[in-house]
Amino acid sequence: MGVAEHLSVDKQFLSAPVKSTVDKFQLLPEFLKVRGLVKQHLDSFNYFVNTEIKKIVRANDRITSLVDPSIYLKYTDVKIGEPSITADNVTDALTPHMCRLSDLTYSAPIMVNIEYVRGSHVHKTIEEKRNVVIGSMPIMLRSCRCILNGKDEAELARLGECPLDPGGYFIVKGTEKVILIQEQLSKNRIIIGTDKKGRLNASITSSTESTKSQTVILMDKEKIYVHLNAFTKQVPIMVIMKAMGMESDQEVVQMVGRDPKYAALLLPSIQECADSDVHTQQQALEFLEKKVKKFTFSNPSQDKEGRAMDILRDVLVANVPVRRGNFRPKCIYVAVMMRRMMEAILNKDAMDDKDYVGNKRLELSGQLISLLFEDLFKTMNSETKKNMDMNLTKTRSNLFDVSKFMMKGTYSITQGLERAISTGNWDVKRFRMHRKGMTQVLARLSFIATVGHMTKISPQFEKSRKVSGPRALQPSQWGMLCPCDTPEGEACGLVKNLALMTHVTTDEEEGPLISLCHSLGVEDLELLSAEELHTPNSFLVIFNGLILGKHKQPQHFANAMRKLRRAGKIGEFVSIFVNEKQRCVYVASDGGRVCRPLVIADKGVSRIKELHMKELRDGIRTFNDFVRDGLLEYLDVNEENNALIALYESEAGPETTHIEIEPFTILGVCAGLIPFPHHNQSPRNTYQCAMGKQAMGNIAYNQLCRMDTLLYLLVYPQRPLLTTRTIELVGYDKLGAGQNATVAVMSYSGYDIEDAIVMNKSSLDRGFGRCIVMKKLSATNQTYGNGTSDRIIRPQKVGSDAERMQILDDDGLAAPGEIIRPQDVYINKESPINSKDGGVPPTGLPDSAYKSTRQTYKGPQGETAVVDRVSLYTDNNNNLCIKFLIRQTRRPEVGDKFSSRHGQKGVCGTIVQQEDFPFSERGICPDLIMNPHGFPSRMTIGKMIELLGGKAGVSCGRFHYGSAFGEPSGHADRVETISETLVNHGFSYNGKDFIYSGITGCPLQAYIFMGPIYYQKLKHMVLDKMHARARGPRVMLTRQPTEGRSRDGGLRLGEMERDCLIAYGASMLIFERLMISSDPFEVQVCRVCGLLGYYNHKLKTGICSTCKNGDNISTMKLPYACKLLFQELQSMNIVPRLKLTEA
Amino acid sequence: MEGVSYQRFPKVKIRELKDDYLKFELRETDASMANALRRVMLAEVPTIAIDLVEIEGNSSVLNDEFLAHRLGLIPLTSDRAMVMRFSRDCDACDGDGQCEFCSVEFHLHVRCDSDQTLDVTSHDLVSSDPSVVPVDVQRADSVGYDTSEQRGIIIVKLRRGQELRLRAIARKGIGKDHAKWSPAATVTFMYEPEIHINEDMMETLSLEEKREWIESSPTKVFGLDPNTQQVIVIDAEAYTYDDEVIKKADSMGKSGLVEIYAKEDSFIFTVESTGAIKASQLFINAIEVLKQKLDAVRLSEDTEEADDQFGELGAHMRGG
Structure with a gap:
């Protein structure tokens, strides 16, 4: 009946007339199909592999010998091949699962085409080589270079891969590693803030391919200075301006703006400059020369003239290029920075908020790897060059071949990438970057933990800062970052998670966009006079932090750009933001901006009509078509400020420009599991986000083929009765982590105080909360330097150790299916006694040359486990390795931790027989009892609604929904309708039942709130802790x-x-x-000298070694640690003496 | 105290009786008696269930413990259970649980050689005793299911090349030790409600109000007599003690419109069996077990050593 009802609903839905508000929910699964949950990682890596790596190689494509400039090596192309491993000169294709099981790195060769000069001196020929391997690149799973890319479910299954696994991580030496999303302040953007001393400043972190620098313009004692690391101290701004060729004070004033307010602020600086007698560019440069930081190690001859000029060109606001000695753009840039700062002085509102998401960029794995690769590639090239020159100076008989020297460096690229990803330490010397903890081992505790881990954003700031600003929830996070999912404690609010629909941009080609801007009427900066810079009737156009010029009609310009974007003429992620306050138009195409899709509305009418949705349902239309047809567009945080976004179409007014797709997408993956989160007190949702990651359940479809160090699985995981749309989108309904327990909210036995829960023994007998714990044991059959190696031998069937070796097979390894007890031997291994020198005689080593190094299982006494699987493989050093998987099935016991999906955790307080449990007239007997005191202070109304909805769900046979904010759009059932269903099935509308006591058989005094709630078993179990x-x-x-x-x-x-x-x-x-x-210890103390003596067992007396006799010896007890202290003090020439008195 | 008898003679009236379902009235006794019966039915009527599994070969996806747990939960026909011995009390085999008096042996050997998924079900269990076999859930009266598809309880599914071979020993046990030995799926009772409608006050209500009042009950307890337009009790037992009608009457300003009491001395029992034993037999066995327990109490007054005589019942009395 349930099935029939469900079908009929569907039919109705399909044949329903065109509604005024379109159900846009269908867009979400489409979005996730196109973008996936970890698309940001994949996009970033794909961009690196397809574009960025080529750029890097192109930028460093030539190695020319210093000795003979005609000898060179040139890279003509670079590409990354198929994931493979080369061992013993045989190349095998790799699958990710192979790598996991046999501790390999999932990587693909980096291949280059080269052109080089062969032979020296006389016979020079230019040769070409194709597909030269220069190293191997770890490959992100499901990226475009991964073999899993584009495979369907059956193919994935054949490769041993779970189809629900999101990918987006790397496998390095068998461990799955995630490169965390790194949050940092925008590069190349002017940010107005205050420094530690409370001085106002305008700072910019410039980052170009070649340099990184920070420029700060600050106001100190009414005067304006520039702070640069290359200068020993801050330098007056006017000197800088003059040094850059702005000799006329008037022009500087014009550039800042002729308004007397600004001129007045600049006056003291001009005064100071004049006072220090700097009037011309030459004078200014001389002035600066004195301030240039001297490097102690550089020889004075290099400290020649012109360093100040170089610094101004290459370090000061490095993102503004100086073409052919033209400093004008840089002057204007500095002037604009000054003006912005002055605006902030006059009006505090003009200060920038560093926590504003629009001022942040997320650095993803592709960018991080490209940093690393660039460094390694350059190192390799310089090494090659060094070797080349070294060999050229020597006269060699054989033909000189450049490509041979290149080969030596390949190992460093492979190693460098592998080491960085496996340790998480990013050391890039050129940028003085030493970051730690960039990667983490992918959390495989539960499916949700895995997905949640991929959306985690790690902060750049140190965690110890006391300020609350960065930790607070920013309004600009709306829709981009999950408001619930953040850890508790020190990282609270700093570690964030992406929301469901967030996309992180990758870099986009700048050139075409710049020329487009110009052709759309942006007046070039070069053509403008200083006076025109701040004329009130036009706006500055700033492209990726670079001032392009001015535009008279900013709104027109923005609209035109947006139209082009919607038409697909420019990238969909280009953002155009008109800032009225700063009188600027910001155009951004840089990578790392967060953005999200929104429905475009014209005068409040959604562009998406029912016919579009029908096409989507029929499979004619994809999500990308929506974007291409200009129905949807991506807005980043800045551009959102120019939009008026309605939550629902019905709420849209004539001013509305966009409509949200679904409100619950503001939450992330973890918070999306919570039913009715909008009815809960907010910290409860945060707690659940943390706990959902510890819940046991199914991890992946391939969970039983994996060899994890620790694996927790539930024996009978269930799909939650009360689901949300997010659950279905993410796949939690397929890989659940919990069970629907019938919960009675009542007090029972007193073993339920302080959030403890009482459990029904029969439920546990039937499999509730039963879990499987698997642990990995491993062993290596080591080969040693002298040619000897370990050996695994047959177990002894008789003798003292035979009992401990019962589980061993004849091959000396524990057999799968055997029960293993503590102290049992699982590998009967022997190692050579001498593994350092000597060799192996041709007859092999005698038995006497081996010592036993058998490994025994160490677990808690009395607990038995089963050997689940034994796998053998060869590691990188050609050693035989053996992994044992030990399995244990556990049923819940008193002290095990459980939690519902509402941040309500509790331990099992007692386990009660079913006959003692309360029961209803229908014969329903709860699985667990929860104390009602858990509700008033926690205010988790969502849990109550979950109970009601679950009860209605089991009664009518339909899964009920509880998506966040879902009531108006029908993605959450209303309490009224749930109550109606309950009444139809003979229950009370309020979910309470008439209950009899199981102990006495009498009815209970009160009606009991009873129904199913999804409960998670958490990984904390007493067995592991007691x-x-x-x-x-x-x-x-x-x-x-x-x-x-x-x-x-x-x-x-x-x-x-x-x-x-x-x-x-x-x-x-x-x-x-x-x-x-x-630590009691008996000592002999000499009463004369007060020092410790010793006990002579022959003479049977204590003797003082200082006095050389045993006359005045007393025996006393003191802690051994105390004796140790005395001795240590004595070793430091401090003599502690004990003075004894009669006790 | 001597000589005073509180003996009562409860009456049982059977309402409905099917193989696995029994509904009866128990009158002229009190809650302690009813509850004792319920508790015994749930936890102390013995059945037979698989208790020991020796896996000879298992290449299925489920692990050994998982399978053993599933096997244990399969209900076995346990008509023999009352006369069987607990293996711990069995003299014939020193309690190793391998003799015909206290155990039944099962074998299971299934191998999948086709490309289709093969369901291993309880029917594949081969019993050494024809009277103890897995309960056949396939029944003539099961409507809506294709009987050919109903192939017992699924233990595991096998793909090509997978094989399961095991030996299992079923033993007698009670639900107190493990839920797999509980013969009852559901045992519940309710107090019979006694409903008094204040006819005079009811007559003051209009027909519309009457209807409204009747509708206020979530279950169909009251109805309108089509002829007299009077409110009548259709099904008193449908009343779930939810007080909705009383609240409704109060809100209508007609307090005392209806009075509902629970009859303290009559109970309506619903017993559903797992199929291990017939519901009727379950009830009879429960009375038997209860009687034995009471015998033990009576005897223990006289002799201390009587304790041991009752084997495991003695242990219960000592608080086991």
């Missing part, structure tokens, strides 16, 4: 008990506990805890 010890191992040095559960450590009686005992006066207890139970 620890107690009576006696056990001790640390060798201090003889005190070891620390930590993993070492079977003692439980520390810490300082605070000690203080309590002191205060209480329980001195004997302190004595017992701190000494007797810790």
Whole structure:
């Protein structure tokens, strides 16, 4: 019946008449089909592989010998091949899963075509070589170079890949690594802010292919200075201007603006310049020359004239190019910076907000790898050049071949890329970049953790800053970054996550756009006089931070640009933003901007009509068609300021320019799992975002083929009864991480206080919360330098160790399916005693030359596990490696952690027999009982609605929806309709049931709120945490008990506990805890010299080694650590002496 | 105390009886009695279920423990259970659970050689005892299902080349130890409601108001007599003690329009069996077990050693 009902609804939906408001939801799955969840990573990497790498190689394409300039090597082309591995001169194609299993790097060769000169001196021939491998590039999964690209589900399955896996990460040495999205301040943009001393400044971080620099113009004591790292101290602005050829003060004033307000602000600076007797360009340059930072290590001969000029050209606002010695654009740029700063002085509102998302850029894996690759490539080239020159100076008989020297450097590219991605340390010498923690091991705890990890944005700032600004939720984050998904604690608000529909742009060709701007009526800067710069009737046009010129009709210009964009003539991600306040038009095509798609509306009427949606449903139209036909467009944060965006079409007015696609897309992947999040108190959603990543469930379709170090799986994962649209879009309904538990909200037995939950034993018997824990053990059959190697031998069937070797097969490895107990041997390995020198005799080493290095399973006593799988492979050094996967099935026990999807976590307080559980007249018996005190302070109304919706869902056989803000658009069921369904199925509208006590059989006093709620089992389980010890191992040095559960450590009686005992006066207890139970030690003390002696076992007396006798020896006990302290002090020439009195 | 008898003679009236479903009235007793019956049915009526699985070969996608858990939950016909021995009390085999008095052996050997997915179901389990077999869910009265497709309970699905070979031993047990031994899918009871309509006050309502009042109950308890237009009780037991009609009457300003009590001494039981034993047998067995337990209580008053006599029942009495 449920199925029939569902179908009929669908038919109705399809045959429904054209509605006034179009259901735009269908766009979302289309969007995700086209863009995918991790498209930003893939796009960025694809851009690098297809475009950026070619640019880099083209920029450094020639290596010319210094010795003989006619000898050169030139790169003509570069490309990246298919992922493959070359071992023993045989090249094999690689699949990602192969790499995961056998600890390989998923990489493809970087191939170049070269043209070079062969032979020296007389016989010079120009030769060409094609497809020369210069190294291998780790390949991002699902990128255009990955073999998974464009494969369908069946093909993916054949390759051992999960079709739901988003890709976007790398596999380096068998571990999956994500390059986190890095957030940083925009490059090449003027930002007005204040420095530490509260001085106003205008700063710009310039970044070009060759240099990176920061220029700061600041106001100090009424005067304006320029701060540059190349100068020893700040230099007056007027000197800089004069040095750049602006000798006339009037022109500078004109450039800043003739308004007396600005002129007045500039006056003190002009005064200062005149005072220091700088009037001409020559004088200014001489002045600056004195301020240039001297490098201690450079020889004075290099410190020649003209360094100041070079700095002005190459370092000061480096993003503005100086063509043929023309400093005018740079002067104008500096003047504009000054003007912006002065505006901020006159009006504080003109300050820029550093936390504003429009002022931020996200750096993605492609950009980061290109930085690294460029550096490595340049290093390789310089190495090649060095080798080439070295060889040229020597006279060699054989033919000189440049390409041979190149080969030597290839290893460094492969290694450099591999090392950076596997350690996460980005060291680029040219840019003085030393960043740590750029990559992380992909979280594979649950499917959601994986997807969530790919959208994570890591901050550039240090986490310790006390300021709240960067942590606060920025209004400009709307729709771009998830407002809920951020960690708690120190990284709160700094680590962010992308929202569902966010796209991050990649760089776009600048040249055509610039010429387009000019042809659309932008007056070139060169043609403008200083006076015209700030004429009130025109706007500056700024393209990627570069001033292009002026335009008289900015709005016209912007509209024209936008029209061209909608028509697909220019890139869809180009943003045009008219800033009325700054009287500027910003055109941006740079990479790293966040943007999102919106429906275009004309005078408040959506351009998307029902016919378009029908075409979409029929599969004629794709998402890209919508963009191409100008129905949708991408807006970045800045351009959003020029738009009036209506949430729904019905709310659109005549001024409206855009309409949101769906409001729930402001949330990210993790927050999208929460049903009715808009009914919850906001921190609860944040908590759930963190907890959803710890929930156990299914990880991927290929989860059982993987060999992860730790894998948590649920035995019977379910699809949530109350779903959201995001859940369906992401695939959480296919790879769920939880179970629908029937929850009764009531107090029961007192074992449910403080968020504990009471569980039904029969439910657990039937498989609720049952999980599988898999751990990896590995071993290597090492080969040593002297030719010897480890060996794995047959287990002994008799003898003392036979019992511990029962699970071994004849090959000396544990057999799959065997039950493994602690102390069991899982690999019967022997290693040669001498692995350093000597060799192997032809007969092989005798048995006596081996020592046993068998590995035993160390787990908690009494817990057994099963050997799930054993896999053998060869590692990079041609050693045989063995991985064992150990499996354990666990049922929930008291202390295991569970949580609903509303940030309501709790541990299992007790497990109760089903007959003691309350039951309803229908025979419904809850799976778990939750204390009602969890609700009032948490205010998680969403959970209550989830319960209601779930109950209605099981009654009528239809999955109910609870998408965020979904009620008006029908993506969330209303409580009223849910209640109606409940009543139709004989339940109370409020979800409460009449319940009998299972213990007495009497009805309970109150009606009980009962129904299904999706519960997640979290990875924290008591079995992994519980620890107690009576006696056990001790640390060798201090003889005190070891620390930590993993070492079977003692439980520390810490300082605070000690203080309590002191205060209480329980001195004997302190004595017992701190000494007797810790590290008691008997010492011989000499009463005369007060030093420690020793006990002579032959004479059976203590002897003082200082006094050389045993006359005045007393025996006493003290902590071994104390004895150790005495000895250490003695070694530092401090003599502690003990003075003994009779006790 | 001596000589005073609180003995009552409860009456049972069977309303509906199917193989796996039983509905009856239990009258003239109190909640303790009804609840005791319910609890015994759930947790203490013995059945037979697979308890020990020896996997000989398993190349399926599910792991050994997973399969063992699934096998355990398959209901087996357990008419023999009452006369069988618990394997821990079995003298014949020293409790290793491998003799005919306390255990039943099953074999399962399935291999998929076709390209189609092969379902391994409870029908593939071969029993050593014809009286103990997996419950056949395929019944004549199951409407709406194609009977040919209904092939028992799926254990695992196999693809080409996968094989499952195992030996399983089923033992007697009770639901208290593990839910797989519980013969009852649902056992629940309710107090029979007693509904008094204040006819005089009801007559003050208009027909529209009457209808409205009747509609206020989420379940069909009341109805209108088509002839007399009077409100009558159609189905008192449909009442779920939700108080909706009382609240409605209050809001209509007619407090006391209807009075509903729960009859403290009569219960309506619903018993659904897993199929391991017939619902009727389940009820009878429950009474039997309850009687044994009470016997144990009575005897333990006289002799201390009587404790041991009752084996595992004794353990229950000692709070096991």
